[in-house]
Amino acid sequence: MTVRIITGDCRRVMPAEGPFDMILADPPYGDTSLDWDKLVAGWEVAARENLKPTGSLWVFGSMRFFLKMGPVFEAAGLHMAQDVVWEKHNGSNMHNDRFRRVHEHAVQFYRADVEWEAVYNEVQTTADETPRTVRRKKRPPHNGGDAESVYVSEDGGPKLMRSVIYMRSMHGRAIHRTQKPDALLEILVRTSCPPGGLVGDFFAGSGAGGKACQMAGRNYVGAELDPLMADKARAWLGSDLFGRAA
Ligand SMILES: C[S@@+](CC[C@H](N)C(=O)[O-])C[C@H]1O[C@@H](n2cnc3c(N)ncnc32)[C@H](O)[C@@H]1O
Known part of the structure; x- marks a missing residue:
């Protein structure tokens, strides 16, 4: 298993690293006038072009971001599959x-040229509070009406994980100002990347996606534009540029 952080612009460096089983993207949302919050144009096309047919793209963002970017994802050849909400224990007071x-x-997207049923997606379960993968006899269409009856758990019992996931934010422990909890990313990785597969993280930041992959046993390559942040991420993950442990 390798975990690597490459310093550079994802649009330039990631195409050489694919194709990916899953792509993670936590780009600047462009919701504020802050210096670091500028929208990055064109990464969606690079993501689509480097996604395996069975793969999917999970993108973090605000509702405002997705309303703005919806047509951009469609134009890039990506269909929306579903969304989850991460509920934090605290939050930000941007406006009083x-x-x-x-x-x-x-929000999860998949390639517009493949059927959803072909996409790897093993939704995690919560019977004992430990996310686990459950195989189902039949994969239901994602946009059917009363799809629940089609889900038959071969293992029996455990419930599909809820789409609103409560998890403490990294406040006070973070090495990046918008760091996502690695345990949250681990849920997405276990759901959408097969064991031993490759996750591409287009906006790596702290490398939290890499930590999630280390926990889940998936390979990981992340791109981070800021060289200082990339160094911090490598140090946290205990890897050098080539994924070898330091
Ligand atoms: C929202 S943060 C990602 C945080 C990350 N998910 C985490 O949990 O730590 C976005 C990151 O993308 C980086 N970034 C911005 N434009 C980029 C680009 N074109 N290519 C790669 N990284 C970029 C920024 O430096 C920033 O660290």
Whole structure:
């Protein structure tokens, strides 16, 4: 298993690393006028072109971001499959005339030229609070009406994980200002990347996606534009540029 962080622009460095079983993207949302929050144009096409037919792309963002970017994902040849909400224990007070924001969205896309049923997606379960993969006899269409009856667990019992996931934010422990909890990313990785597969993280930041892959036993390559951040991520993951443990 290898875990690597490459310093560079994802649009330039990631095509040489694919194709990916799963792509993770936590780009700047472009919701504020802050210096580091500028939208990055064109990464969606690079993601689509480097996604295996069985693969999917999980993107973090705000509702505002997805309303703005919906047509861009469609134009890149990506269909939306589903969304989950990450509920944090605390949040940000950007404006005092709005609710305190304690959630983010993660939206899953898949290639528009493949059927959803062909996409690897083993939704995790929560019977004993430990996310586990459950094989189902029949894969239901993702956009059917009353699809629940089609889900038959061969293992019996455990419930599909809920689409609203509560998890403490990294506040006070983070090495990146918008770091996602690695345990949250681990759920997405276990769901959408087969064991031993390859995850490409287009906006690696702290390398939390790499930590998730180490926990889940998946290979990982992340791109991070900021060289200082990339160094911190490598140090945290205990890997050099080539994925070897330091
Ligand atoms: C929202 S943060 C990602 C945080 C990360 N998911 C984590 O949990 O630590 C976005 C990151 O993307 C980086 N970035 C911005 N533009 C980029 C680009 N074109 N290619 C690669 N990284 C980029 C920024 O430096 C920033 O660290």
